[in-house]
Amino acid sequence: MAITERKPLLLDFEKPLAELASRIDQIRQLAEENGVDVSSQIKQLEARAMQLREEIFSSLSPFQRLQVARHPRRPSTLDYIQSISDEWMELHGDRNGFDDPALVGGIGRLGGQPVVMLGQQKGRDTKDNIARNFGMAAPSGYRKALRLMEHANKFGMPILTFIDTPGALATVAAENQGAGEAIAYNLREMFCLDVPIICTVIGEASSGGALGIGIGDRLLMFEHAVYTVxxxxxxxxxxxxxxxxxxxxxxxxxxxxHDLKNLGIIDQILPEPTGGAHSDPLKAATTLKQALLENLDELRQLTSQERRQLRYDKFRKIGVFTEAAR
Structure with missing residues (x-):
């Protein structure tokens, strides 16, 4: 199912926009009932609504951006994959007896070229979220992800990961199944892969659960997404x-x-439609596809050894600081 338009759910700071939109609808309806031409006034109010939306979303606090990143209507991994890919076939299972619905992946074509795409998948409602563990992958999910990445490496297909999770599944069962080991193993192996890897933070990215599929040559991030330990x-x-x-x-x-870009942790910020990705999912998907194709073209110019070195250097720089003399 491709991205479709849905009735938005309001965040607290969006209420003035909803109130203004309601007033515009009321004025338009009254004008039609009474045969009055108020088109110029409507245009002024619509311009004011657009200006107000831009003002609100350009000055969001970090916590408000977190609310946008968690918006239940925000496009998910499967939404983006099915919107940007020419073909898509989901693959299942970690070949160890489990198939984690919180982490999805498979083979597709992007711009005519075969790629492997994978990422965490949240649900749209309570029932779906429970089925997908709210996007919190179990160890089997990270093992499935690595199986798909090794398949991509074997057949020379670039890897695209989409990060959107509040963290790895934190249950006793997950710990018994080796949650820490599964994530750590992924970190090590992703540094060694020969093919281009592009990781994109599409929503909420938190803790080791995000990092478990986050080692790449390029790390992209949507404007209102968040990435945190x-x-x-x-x-x-x-x-x-x-x-x-x-x-x-x-x-x-x-x-x-913007903070993460200044700190050198992410490589590129993907602008979102005014009002967030959930206000215009198709436009957000178009932005993502263009950025992925451009970065893939650049990474293909490098040898596998150069890409591995780039990957290593990128993560070695994170956390470097200069201690000022007293």
Whole structure:
């Protein structure tokens, strides 16, 4: 199923926009009922609505951006894959007896070229979220991802990963099945793959669950997505014993795209439609496809050894700091 238009769910800071839109509809309806021409006034109000939307979304706090990244109507991994690919065939199973629905992947064509695409998949409603563990992959999910990446490496297909998870599945069963080992193994093996790897943060990317499919030559990130070592709520609960201080933690964690670009952690910010990716999913998908094709063209100019070195250098630089003399 490709991306389709859905009635949006309102976030708190979007309410003034909804109220203005409601007023415009009321004026238009009254004008039609009374045969009055108010087209010029309607245009002014619509221009004001667009201006207000741009003002709101250009000045969102980190915690508000987190709300946008978690929006239930935000395009998911499967939404993007099925919208940008020419062909798509989902593959299942980790070849060890499990198939994790929280992490999906398969073979497709992007711009006519074969690629392997995979990523975390959240649900659209409570029932779907429960079925997919809210996008929190079990160890079998990361083992399935590695199986698909090794397949891509064997047949020379670039790897595209889409990151959207609050973290890896944190249950006793997941720990018993080797959650830490599965993620760590993926980290090591992804550094060794010969084919181009492009990772894109499409929504909420948190903890090792995000990093488990996040080692690549290029790391792209949507404008209102977030990437963090721990959720702001979790950080606030640890530091201040108060999850209500999550907005303060969100600022300190530097979770937004512009901060991460300045820190050298991500390589490219993908602009979102005004109002977030959920306001115009098809436009967001077009932006993603163009960025992926451009980066793939650049990475194909490099040898496999150059790409591996690029990957290594990229992650060695993260966390480097200069200590000022006293």
């Amino acid at each position: 721990i959720s702001p709520e979790g950080c606030a609960a640890i530091l201040w014993k108060d999850a209500a201080k999550a907005p303060q933690a969100a600022v300190a964690l530097k979770i937004i795209s």
